[in-house]
Amino acid sequence: MSAKQIAVVGAGRTQPELAELAETLGRKLAEAGCTVVCGGLGGVMEAVASGARHAGGITIGVLPGESRHEANPWIAYTVATGVGHARNLAVVASGDAVIAVGGGWGTASEIALARKLGRPVVLLGGGPDIRGDGIVRAESAEDAVRLALELAC
Numbered sequence: 001m002s003a004k005q006i007a008v009v010g011a012g013r014t015q016p017e018l019a020e021l022a023e024t025l026g027r028k029l030a031e032a033g034c035t036v037v038c039g040g041l042g043g044v045m046e047a048v049a050s051g052a053r054h055a056g057g058i059t060i061g062v063l064p065g066e067s068r069h070e071a072n073p074w075i076a077y078t079v080a081t082g083v084g085h086a087r088n089l090a091v092v093a094s095g096d097a098v099i100a101v102g103g104g105w106g107t108a109s110e111i112a113l114a115r116k117l118g119r120p121v122v123l124l125g126g127g128p129d130i131r132g133d134g135i136v137r138a139e140s141a142e143d144a145v146r147l148a149l150e151l152a153c
Contacts, residue, residue, distance in 0.1 A: 004152050005060075006145075007037045007095025007119075009088075009110040010044025010103045010127070018102040021125050022047035025101065025141040030057025032145050037062065037094045039087065040071040040078060044101045049074035062091045089113050096152035099144050103127040111135070120151035 006029055010022060026048035029036050036052040038045040040061020049059040053074045061075035064087045068078035081087040085106065092098050092114040099122045100107050108128040114121050121135045124144045136151070138144035 003033050003035055004096045004149060005035045005037050005094055006148050006152070007092050007098045007110075007114070008044065008048045008101065009039070009091060009098060009107050010048075010101035010125075011107065012039070012041050012043040012045065014043040014047070014102060018044060018125050019047040021141060022101045023051035025099065025124065025144060026051025026053075026057065026059075027055040028141050028145045030055035032149060034145075034149075035060060037091060038075075039063070039091055040075050042072060044103070046072040046074060048101070060094070062087050062094065085109070092119055093117055095119060097122065097148040099124055099138075099148050100127055101125045119153060120148070122147045122151070 022044045030052040035058045037060045040063045060077045061071045062079045064084045066082040068080045071078045088110045097120045098114040102125045124138045
């Protein structure tokens with residue numbers, strides 16, 4: 001089987017501590033040989049992509065707009081959807097597992113879509129207080145990577 005694709009979701013604007021956590025997560029995912037799929041813009045998405053690329057990893061950004069040039073500089077491959085928030089479905093459907101770093105209502109929608117598709121979700125760094133089958137919490141970036149790989153479809 002090919003390398004795992006792990007979708008990472010979270011706020012487009014975020015606090016420095018969550019950005020640092022997301023950057024560490026990206027690095028750990030790349031070191032584990034995973035491809036990182038995210039929304040391709042700022043905040044958590046930019047931080048996780050930066051961490052992954054600095055570690056030699058592959059990043060895919062699924063953008064809400066029509067131009068691939070909207071992606072943050074750490075995205076290696078872009079998918080310009082032109083569908084706005086509906087792109088959240090494409091992000092989570094592209095992952096074998098989903099890791100949510102912080103976030104709000106947009107992240108909550110991605111978590112719900114991931115579960116609807118049967119993708120396991122790992123929650124890291126606070127965010128929406130969502131519980132249920134297929135949703136686990138991680139204490140660290142390392143723990144999140146381990147859990148995502150164990151649970152990946």
